Structures are given as structure tokens and as C-alpha cells.
Amino acid sequence: MRTAEQPYHHGDLRAALLDRAAQQLRTGTVADLSLRALARDLGVSHAAPNRHFPDRQAFLAALARAGWERLDSALAAADPGAGAGLRPRLLALGRAYVHFATGEPALLELMFAGKAAGESHEGPGLSGPDAVVADAQARGEVRAGDPAALATALWAALHGVAALSVSGVLRGGDVDVLLVQTVDALLDGLRPR
Amino acid sequence: MRTAEQPYHHGDLRAALLDRAAQQLRTGTVADLSLRALARDLGVSHAAPNRHFPDRQAFLAALARAGWERLDSALAAADPGAGAGLRPRLLALGRAYVHFATGEPALLELMFAGKAAGESHEGPGLSGPDAVVADAQARGEVRAGDPAALATALWAALHGVAALSVSGVLRGGDVDVLLVQTVDALLDGLRPR
DNA sequence: ACTACATTGTTGACGGCGACTACATTCACT
DNA sequence: AGTGAATGTAGTCGCCGTCAACAATGTAGT
Numbered sequence: 532m533r534t535a536e537q538p539y540h541h542g543d544l545r546a547a548l549l550d551r552a553a554q555q556l557r558t559g560t561v562a563d564l565s566l567r568a569l570a571r572d573l574g575v576s577h578a579a580p581n582r583h584f585p586d587r588q589a590f591l592a593a594l595a596r597a598g599w600e601r602l603d604s605a606l607a608a609a610d611p612g613a614g615a616g617l618r619p620r621l622l623a624l625g626r627a628y629v630h631f632a633t634g635e636p637a638l639l640e641l642m643f644a645g646k647a648a649g650e651s652h653e654g655p656g657l658s659g660p661d662a663v664v665a666d667a668q669a670r671g672e673v674r675a676g677d678p679a680a681l682a683t684a685l686w687a688a689l690h691g692v693a694a695l696s697v698s699g700v701l702r703g704g705d706v707d708v709l710l711v712q713t714v715d716a717l718l719d720g721l722r723p724r
Numbered sequence: 725m726r727t728a729e730q731p732y733h734h735g736d737l738r739a740a741l742l743d744r745a746a747q748q749l750r751t752g753t754v755a756d757l758s759l760r761a762l763a764r765d766l767g768v769s770h771a772a773p774n775r776h777f778p779d780r781q782a783f784l785a786a787l788a789r790a791g792w793e794r795l796d797s798a799l800a801a802a803d804p805g806a807g808a809g810l811r812p813r814l815l816a817l818g819r820a821y822v823h824f825a826t827g828e829p830a831l832l833e834l835m836f837a838g839k840a841a842g843e844s845h846e847g848p849g850l851s852g853p854d855a856v857v858a859d860a861q862a863r864g865e866v867r868a869g870d871p872a873a874l875a876t877a878l879w880a881a882l883h884g885v886a887a888l889s890v891s892g893v894l895r896g897g898d899v900d901v902l903l904v905q906t907v908d909a910l911l912d913g914l915r916p917r
Numbered sequence: 918a919c920t921a922c923a924t925t926g927t928t929g930a931c932g933g934c935g936a937c938t939a940c941a942t943t944c945a946c947t
Numbered sequence: 948a949g950t951g952a953a954t955g956t957a958g959t960c961g962c963c964g965t966c967a968a969c970a971a972t973g974t975a976g977t
Contacts, residue, residue, distance in 0.1 A: 720912040
């Protein structure tokens with residue numbers, strides 16, 4: 532029976548489900564997520580989520596898309612721009628990426644799950660990795676080459692740092708030290724100069 | 725009622741469950757895995773797996789451990805040794821890693837899932853990344869520095885290539901091209917020489 | 918050969934889940 | 948005021964993981 536404080540229409544159940552799920556992913560896994568439990572938490576019936584998401588898969592895909600939007604925003608906010616120089620710029624973007632990953636490990640996993648995501652995503656940042664490399668090439672900070680290809684290599688390495696840092700497979704150590712090490716290896720190379 | 729071809733004792737149900745699950749992970753996801761369905765496939769009752777794994781979590785952890793063992797073997801088999809030179813060695817190891825990842829995407833995801841794995845793992849290869857870097861330093865192919873730190877940066881980058889290649893977030897392109905690009909970026913650096 | 922115990926099965930039940938159906942309530946538009 | 952869309956509810960089904968009690972077989976000791 533509805534009481535005064537619980538009207539029949541939630542108002543914005545779709546957004547509430549996605550927000551609550553993102554919160555729960557901070558402490559749990561995708562496997563722990565239950566649409567029924569989310570519906571209970573939000574005070575609606577177990578079938579109400581089906582009015583907004585045809586199935587669990589669609590719900591997880593929407594959650595992943597929201598994650599990409601938040602990551603894009605975080606990277607855009609963290610980007611100091613080309614004027615800062617390549618190394619500080621890469622470290623700033625890398626730190627923002629790793630901060631997002633360590634704060635939302637299960638959401639990151641969902642974002643990169645091939646099957647759950649369904650569709651591809653261009654990757655992080657409003658000023659994308661291609662632009663970072665192209666800017667740096669224009670300033671003589673990166674050698675000649677296809678910016679898209681170099682940018683993908685760069686993104687792969689940064690993603691690797693983030694992925695390893697949240698997976699627990701690293702033996703101790705500080706993730707920021709690893710990030711700096713990786714960025715410097717990419718800039719200067721491992722070969723003796 | 726048991727027939728002659730179905731004795732009461734399976735004989736090696738534990739191994740059979742892990743093998744069948746690894747097979748199913750080639751085409752499905754961890755979420756699709758069902759202990760009951762595996763038991764049905766193997767001709768035992770739904771509760772038989774509980775005699776080998778206390779719960780689903782323990783089963784997934786055992787599956788992840790088996791995955792690490794197989795990855796270690798694949799890398800050991802692919803390693804041409806220090807004598808091949810650093811670049812060919814990194815490409816060989818990288819190709820084996822990516823081959824494993826693209827052949828077993830869901831298993832790789834399980835191996836790196838922090839929560840499912842529970843315990844940490846030292847990472848790939850009988851001759852680990854530290855040894856690869858130390859060997860190369862001894863031959864003058866890598867600059868001075870902590871081999872463990874440089875090795876972790878190397879592993880992060882290679883893992884990033886593998887992870888991006890199985891997640892579907894890359895826009896087209898050939899993963900081997902990305903691997904070569906990344907290895908060369910790490911060896912020579914992105915800065916102009 | 919027999920006995921006892923361990924190992925590894927079976928059967929049944931429970932509660933939670935996702936998905937589906939039919940119906941109910943509210944909102945927005947005309 | 949009426950209508951259709953949007954968004955809820957209540958109920959059901961089948962599957963799942965987990966648990967308990969019992970059954971069959973294998974192994975070790977005597």
C-alpha cells in the first residue's frame with residue numbers, strides 16, 4: 532500500500548538504478564549486482580527495472596556507458612593541455628586514469644568487458660590520445676609516426692598500469708611509482724641512449 | 725539408476741569440471757558459467773561439484789589458478805631466451821601473451837579479477853619479466869635501473885595490449901601491429917632521438 | 918575376509934534470481 | 948474529459964547456488 536511519501540511513480544528510476552549500481556560496484560563485483568535488490572533498495576517492485584532496461588545485459592551496458600562518460604569527464608578535467616609539456620601531461624592523465632580505476636575497479640572491469648559492453652567506445656578523453664600525440668609531435672616532443680598508432684600504444688600501456696593496479700597481481704609497490712616508471716620508459720625508451 | 729557405462733564414482737570430477745569450464749569460457753563469460761550445467765554435462769548430480777569445491781567462488785579461484793599455470797607454460801614455451809636479443813624476445817613473449825588472451829578472453833578476465841582471484845600471482849612466465857630485463861641489462865640492451873621496476877612497466881604495457889585487444893574498445897586495427905608499436909615505443913621511446 | 922572410515926556420489930528442499938505476463942496508476946497531450 | 952503512453956504492481960515460472968541427509972564405493976588396517 533502506498534503511503535504519502537512513496538508515490539506510485541518513482542520519477543527517475545532509470546537514473547537512480549544506475550547511480551545505486553555504480554555505488555555498489557565500489558565495494559562489490561558485477562556478479563553481486565542484483566536488479567531485484569536495487570529495486571528493493573529504491574522502494575519499487577521487482578519488475579519495475581524492466582520498464583527501463585529490457586534485461587540485465589542492457590542494464591549493464593548502460594552502466595558501462597555511464598562509466599565511460601565519467602572517465603571522459605575525469606580525464607578532460609585532469610588534462611593540463613599541450614602547453615604543460617608531454618611528460619607532465621601524460622602523468623596527469625595517467626594519474627586521473629589510475630585514480631578512476633582504483634576508485635571504481637568493478638566498473639572499469641565492466642567497461643572493458645567485451646560482451647557486456649557490446650559496442651565499442653573510442654577510449655578515454657575529450658581530447659583523445661591521438662590529439663595528445665599530435666600536439667606533442669607539433670611541439671617536437673614526439674618523433675614522427677602515425678599519431679593514432681602511437682596513441683594506441685600509449686593508451687595500452689596506461690591501461691595496463693591501471694588494470695594491473697586493480698587486479699591484485701602486482702607484488703606490493705606503489706602504483707604511482709609504476710605509472711612514472713612506465714611513462715618514462717615510453718618517453719625515453721629502455722635502450723641505453 | 726546407474727548403467728554400466730556410468731559408474732557411481734566419476735573418477736576425476738574435479739579436473740573434468742575445470743576442463744569443461746575452461747572450454748566454455750572460450751565462447752561464453754564467467755557469468756554464463758553454471759556449476760549445475762557443468763554437472764549435467766558430465767553426467768553427475770547437481771550437488772556433486774560441492775564435494776570438490778566448497779562454493780562457486782572457490783571453483784572460480786581454482787579455474788583462475790589453472791589459467792595462470794597455462795599462461796606460464798605458454799610463455800615458457802614461447803621464450804627464445806636472452807640469446808635472441810631483447811626485441812625479438814619481447815615480441816615472442818608478447819605474441820604468446822596476446823595469443824593466450826585472444827584465445828581465452830573470459831579466462832584472462834577471471835585471472836585478473838581481484839575479487840575472484842583472491843590471492844595474488846607473481847605474473848607470467850617461468851623466466852619472469854625481471855629476468856628478461858636483468859638479462860638484457862647484462863647484454864647492454866637495457867639501460868641501468870631496477871630490473872623489477874622496469875620489468876613491471878614492461879609487463880603493464882604488454883598486458884595493456886592484451887587487455888585492449890580482447891575488450892573490443894580498440895577501433896579496428898591489427899593487434900600484432902599494436903604489439904610491435906608498443907614494444908618499439910618501449911625500447912626506443914617516443915621522444916625524438 | 919572383514920570392518921571402519923573417508924571420499925565422493927545422490928536426492929530433495931529452500932530461497933534468491935531474472936524474465937515474463939496481466940493488470941493498475943499516473944502523466945502528457947489533444 | 949478522454950486517450951494513449953509511460954511506468955508502476957502482483958504473480959508465476961524455471962534456473963541457480965547452497966545446504967542437509969542419505970548412499971555407494973574405495974582405502975587402510977586388522
